[in-house]
Amino acid sequence: MNDTNQAMKLETKTKDGQLVAGADCTITNDYGNNSVKSGATISVRRSSKDLDISCKHPQNPDATARAISRANAGLAGNILIGGGIGAIIDHNKGTAYTYPTWVQLIFGETLVFDRKEEKEGQAVPASKPEEKK
Numbered sequence: 218m219n220d221t222n223q224a225m226k227l228e229t230k231t232k233d234g235q236l237v238a239g240a241d242c243t244i245t246n247d248y249g250n251n252s253v254k255s256g257a258t259i260s261v262r263r264s265s266k267d268l269d270i271s272c273k274h275p276q277n278p279d280a281t282a283r284a285i286s287r288a289n290a291g292l293a294g295n296i297l298i299g300g301g302i303g304a305i306i307d308h309n310k311g312t313a314y315t316y317p318t319w320v321q322l323i324f325g326e327t328l329v330f331d332r333k334e335e336k337e338g339q340a341v342p343a344s345k346p347e348e349k350k
Contacts (some may be wrong), residue, residue: 222260226319228340229255229272229280237324240274246286255322265314270322277324282343285331289315317341 229240238256246269248262255272268284317330319340328343335341 221263223263223315224258224318225261225284225316226258226340227253227255227270228319228321229274229277230321230323231277232323232325237274237277240272240277240280242270242272242322245269245271261316263314263316268316270320272322272324274324280322280324280326280328282320282322282328282330283346284316284320285329285333286314286316287332288313 227242227244229237229242231237236256238254240255242253242255244251244253244259244261246262246264247266248264251259251261253259255274261268263286265286267286270280270282270284272280274280315332317332317335319335320330321340321343322328323343327346329346330341330343332341
């Protein structure tokens with residue numbers, strides 16, 4: 218029911234909240250990795266596995282994050298409309314899952330972004346890895 222890719226806005230900030238565009242970022246999941254620049258909206262391959270993000274900038278310490286993959290409404294709809302076979306196909310292709318659509322990494326920190334915390338028109342709130350359950 219969903220495309221194999223999704224859009225994600227990827228931004229980087231300093232600890233004091235200043236946006237820094239143009240950091241070299243690598244996004245990685247079980248479908249491979251891609252190099253992108255922060256400050257852009259990128260295309261991310263959907264997967265049931267979490268997305269790891271690492272950003273480097275010459276004037277700042279590295280920023281790292283994990284974007285949690287969550288089942289989307291398409292999976293439930295596919296079960297209702299197409300039955301279990303459609304859900305299995307979407308699961309295997311990764312199209313049954315969605316990452317957060319807007320993340321803001323902070324230089325010098327390792328963060329977790331969970332789509333269940335997403336609110337329309339806002340960056341997904343970050344948490345520290347030890348805060349996630």
